[in-house]
Amino acid sequence: MSLTESMINELLSETKLLPLDYVEKLRLKERKDSAHSEASCYIDGVKGHHYRINIRKSNINPLDFSIILVYEDRRSHTDYILTRYNGDHGSHKNVIEKDLIEGCHIHTATERYQSAGLRIDSYAVKTKDYSSYNTALDSFIKDLNFRMSGQGRVDDDYGGVVNE
Secondary structure: OOOOHHHHHHHHHOOEEEOOOHHHHOOOEEOOOOOEEEEEEEEEEOOOOEEEEEEEEEOOOOOOEEEEEEEEEOOOOEEEEEEEEEOOOOOEEEOOOOEEEOOOEEEEOOHHHHHOOOOOOOEEEEOOOOOOHHHHHHHHHHHOOEEEOOOOEEOOOOOOEEOO
């Protein structure tokens, strides 16, 4: 099964509820026998969809990171990577468009890449919205409509909540 463009857009725009302890859950933990640290957090959407944030960051190169939003389709037991906010860890080539992306970039799920037999999140665009892991995480939280469970919006500067 693949996701349509309208379903991808619906999932990306759905309000996603961060648990009150999301900062602790997203605290990077160094992997044994690895040069990377990782974190993961489960998230529910207000429309009943289930998501997971996966983070991977190099302990050697601060620009080698990936912040990933995964949609967990529990009916089909399938995980779909909806987007990845990547650092500047080498160039990326969009296979269909044949363009080369340098620097920080955002991967987004597309129906056309799935139809071509490629990874759902193979398409990427360069971004100037962030230039580090911390600013990428801020953009990720803001862009993908995350909110604290049962409260106002997430305050980008402090990770706290602003009641509206």
